[in-house]
Amino acid sequence: MKHYPFIFFYLFCNVFIYAFQGSFWVYVFCFLAFSAVMVWGSFDIELGYFVNSITHKRTEIKEIALTFDDGPTEFTPKFLDLLQEYEIKATFFCIGKQIEKYPETFERIIREGHTVGNHTFSHSNQTGFLSTHKMVAEIEKCDEIISGVGHIKTDLYRPPFGVTNPNIAKAIRKTDKKSIGWNIRSLDTIIDDEKKIYKRVTGKIKPGGIILLHDTSEKTYHVLVDLLLFLKDKKYSTFTIDSIINLKKK
Structure with missing residues (x-):
């Protein structure tokens, strides 16, 4: 799993919650946003979110x-x-x-x-x-x-x-x-x-x-x-x- 996007998103949510004083709808927003990131990571194999997959060959040759x-x-x-x-x-x-x-x-x-x-x-x-x-x-x-x-x-x-x-x-x-x-x-x-x-x-x-x-x-x-x-x-x-x-x- 590539952790950097997850860590960045986690920090963003904490700052967001703190800025809006942890209201109920802020928590709901963060939960939905987190769920969206997880679904995106599951279905887009190029992201390498859960598994590092080979998606291309590094080459300049045609x-x-x-x-x-x-x-x-x-x-x-x-x-x-x-x-x-x-x-x-x-x-x-x-x-x-x-x-x-x-x-x-x-x-x-x-x-x-x-x-x-x-x-x-x-x-x-x-x-x-x-x-x-x-x-x-x-x-x-x-x-x-x-x-x-x-x-x-x-x-x-x-x-x-x-x-x-x-x-x-x-x-x-x-x-x-x-x-x-x-x-x-x-x-x-x-x-x-x-x-x-x-x-x-x-x-x-x-x-x-x-x-x-x-x-x-x-x-x-x-x-x-x-x-x-x-x-x-x-x-x-x-x-x-x-x-x-x-x-x-x-």
Whole structure:
């Protein structure tokens, strides 16, 4: 957790309460403001409020990382075909139960040289409310499936929805994972218009960026087609997330 914003906010609240002589509404305001800060810290992975996540690569070189969440799915083979055509390696954060559903596709991801990461077993909508014990179980069960199907191990983990909190932070430490975020969020699971997704992503591209996409729809596949043309035109190369980890180990 990054404590400095919390300490600053705590001091501000004390000064504010003292200045207004500790009235009831001042306490209410401070409570609501504190709650807002906590929620913001939970949902914005770039803040690193509860977990220090890797959200970009420090570089001046024109290179970015393509990352895909929530697969493998029925659409993943098309994504792999396209990446193979452009000779690009990406990072896939896979859900355990999806690996069980599409084991051959998961094996292909590995066989073609892409990097894989843990995205929990079930990608539960209740992720933000799970206990540390249950979060550890989610991560470890996904690890078992990754190892069983792909015969590999990964120390990369991406929190579902990018949500972090004290329980998730403890689970990440207990499972010895590296939390991976992003700094270019496509919102491709929310926005329906392919052109809007494309503009949102390309408008934020800069050296070292990590793009969050999902290999879960035809829509995102079409966006990827145009995005790869854009990257080629702008002379951007790509890197996989494990390359950042390897650099940090040197």
